[in-house]
Each structure stands twice: as structure tokens, then as C-alpha cells.
Amino acid sequence: MDRQIRDIVVVAASAGGVQALQRLVSQLPADLAATLFVVVHIGTNRPSLLPHLLSRAGPIPAYHPVHGQPIERGRIYVAPPDLHMRLQPGAIHLDRGPKVRHTRPAADPLFESAAATYGARTVGVVLTGGDFDATAGARAIKAQGGLIIVQQPHEAEAPSMPLSALRDDHPDHILHIDDMPSLLVDLAEGM
Template identity: 50%
Template sequence: MSEQPRDLVVVGASAGGVEALRDLVSGLPADFAAAVVVVLHLPPAGVSSLPAILGRAGPLPAESARHGGTLRPGRIYTAPPDHHLLVEDGRVRLSRGPTENGHRPAIDATFRSAAQARGPGVIGVVLSGSLDDGTTGLSVIKSRGGLAYVQDPKEAIYRGMPESALMRVKMDGVLPAREMGAELAQRVRETVDGCGVPPLSLIDEVEAKAARAGERVAASLPEVVDVTNPSKFACPDCQGVLFSLDERGMRYRCRVGHAWTAQALFQQQSQEIEQALWAGLRALEEKRDLAGSMCEDAQARGFPLVATRYQWHAEETSRAVEVLRQFLLNGLPAPDGPADELSDESA
């Protein structure tokens, strides 16, 4: 029998996540016996202030993760902007691999790598956020013998991520963020059997390879096109064909590695449709105004039949403008329904 400590905690958060992270780390003791890796969805540009925020919130020092740095117990490591934070052989690996659900850093990429590297020695935590980021990665952690925790959706500022994880992953605990620290402190003192841990599935291996883009990986590992079937959908990032990663069509990747859950893809499509409709409205208004100018010019030059034709175009286009404007202002449904908000919070 080979025993190993639970020595790695990976935490994912998105919208509303700064407050939840602050509450969680405030409950961690100074002698916390594991490294804590934090992924918060961030805009790609700029410098994150998250390490300073978390360092002030509790007794553990926090720092932005550095490529090749050793993960040490009792320290918090945050993912820097525009990089996936991956775990490999007890060290940090930063990667600019393809985005997942439009994000880099991506929660699922970190969770997946932690499960691959540490197996049952990992504890995964999903906090406040919209949509369903973190659910897939948390399920991989559970499949490798790790523990899964989620913030109580009733106290989360955004319930989407906690509720998604609860629906699809068997949890070891559902707690308010402020109570999470004490619970984790107890669990990281446990040792677990490191033998008999099932390997990653082939799909998970392929996804892990995608996140490590630019690094050396097993040459024999297949590509996503070799182990999946093409879907009917296009990737919003590169317009390539998306390949279905499961039988129900709830997760997708394109040939070059961009990953989408069905929920995130639906939201992105809704945003693109709205952008296209606003562009269409602008084009219609320009056409109406141009037809009006051409009508006036034809009248001034003494061509009444031509003027009448352009007047008809102006009136028809004006009616289309009003219909489309009213639809955009009143009739376009929110991607996640009327009760959910879909903004991201960054640090």
C-alpha cells in the first residue's frame, strides 16, 4: 500500500468570486498543510491584484504563480492573466494553450492537470460564478479519487457554477465559503491510498494535451479529431468544426483545441447573434438615409419615376429598421434566462 497526503487544493471562481475567495482564505490556518492553487477568470491584459487581496484576507502568503515554481504547503498561488495554470510534478506550468469557454486561465484546465498529477491527493473547490466552468474538471478530480467541494449556492453571488457542479458531481461537502477553510484544514491532514487510481480517460488525456500546447507531450497521444465525432457547430474562436467530447453533446473542442461546454457555447452564440443584429440595424439605417438622399437628388434633377423608386426603398427600409430596433430593445431573450446575470468579475 502506498499512502500519500492530501497536499493540493485547487479552487476555481468567476463572477462574484473575489468575495468568496476572500472568505475562504480567511478561514485557512497559518499551518495549512497543502498548497492552494487559485484560478479566477481574468481579462487577458493587465496585472492581477488578486495575490495582494488574498494575502491580506488570511494568514497564508499569496503570490502570482511563476512558470517552473515549486508548489509549497501553506502558500497560495494565483493564475496570472492570459495563462493556464497547470500542475506537473509538484511544480507550476504556465501555458498559453487554447482558451476554454473563452477563458485563459481556465478552471477546468487547472483542475484536470491537478487530478492527473496528484490523483487522490487533490481537493477541488468550485466557488461563485456564472455558467458551468469547473464542473468538468471537478468530475475528473473525483474520478481520480480526489475530493470535491462547492460553495453553497444559496450564499453565492452567482449560483451558476456551484449549481452546475452540484448537478453533475458527487460532492464531499457543500459549505458557505467562510466555513470552507476549517473543513479543508481537517481534510489535508488525512493520508490516502495512492494505489489503484484509475488513469485519465482518453478524452481527458487529449484535453490535458491541448492545455499544455507548446510543451513536449507524448507523441503517441491522439488528437481530438482522432477520438471524437464532428458536431453541427462551429467554434466561435476560430470558426473551425467543433468535435463532441461526450455522447450528449454537452462539451466540445475544435481541431486546434478551443473548448466549449454547451452552456458557454449557447451564451456565446447568443452574444454573436445580438452583435450581428445591431450591425444589421446600423446597415439598414444607412441604407434608409442613402435612399432618401438619392430620392432628393432624383427629384432635383427632374426624374420623378426614379425619385419614387428610391422613396419606396427608403420607406420599406424604415419599416424594417423599426421592427428590428423593437426586437433588439424588447424581444431578445437573455442567454441564461431572466433570473441569471452573466457578467464576469475580475481582480
């Protein structure tokens, strides 16, 4: 039985991602023993209301972090527009590094930094979206002993991201969004 605590949850979404994320966070408990880090592809010149929408959808507060912000358990950190979000030991790093597959923020920098920093504690979640962002990052998480959860492609509004993750590696779980929250709770508690 896997007794590893997996309390660093990185989530990637694009087209259809706002609704998918709202469903996911609406079913998470307020006392979740994990931290979520979310990247959704948005335009660089548009403000993001995603932290507000996610805070309203569920009991866990969501924020746009600032560079160097300490990581707190039981929070949802959403990558701000036009900034990559990367994880360092105990803190969040934001930067305007090169776009990844024409987007910033992108999931791969987040996933890869989480894998490098937190190893097997990391859970990568790939939700609806176009393109193949998060595929390389999912591979990095798996290589460090972390787990990958992929949304059922037939449920995704845009199935390209989930399908790419499925084709590239063997995810640990392929689930409907409504089945993800209970698994995330169990993983955070080492069950």
C-alpha cells in the same frame, strides 16, 4: 474513516469570486498543511491584484507563480492573467493554450492536471461564478479519488458554477464558505 492526506487544493471562482476567496483565506491557519491553487476569470489585458488582496485577507502568502516554479506547502498560487495554470509533479506549468469556454485562465485545465498528477490528494473547490467552468475538472478529480467541495448555491453571488458542479456529479461537500476552512485543515491532516 478516510485517512488520505489531501494537500493539493484547487479553487475555481468567477463573478463574486474575489470576495468569496477573501472570506475563505481569512479563516485559514498560517500553518495549513496544504497548498492552494486559484483560478479566477479575469480579463486578459488587466493586471491582477488578487495575490495582494488574498495575502492581506489571511495569513497565507499568495503569489502569481512563474513557469516551472516549485510547489511549496503553505502557499496560495493564483493563475496570472491570460495564462492557464497546470500542475506537474512538484512544479507549476503556465501556458497560453487555447481558451476554455472563452476564458484563460480557466479552472478545468488546473483541475484536470491536478487530478492527473496528484490523484486522491486533490481537493477541488467550486465557488461563485457564471458558466460551467470547473465542472469537467471536478469530474476528473472525482474519477481519480479526490474530493469536491461546492459552495452553497444560494450563498453564491453567481450560482451557475456551483449549480453546474452539483448537477454533473455528486460533490462530497456542499458548504457555506465559512465552513470550508476547518474542513480543508482536517483534510490536509488526513482526518
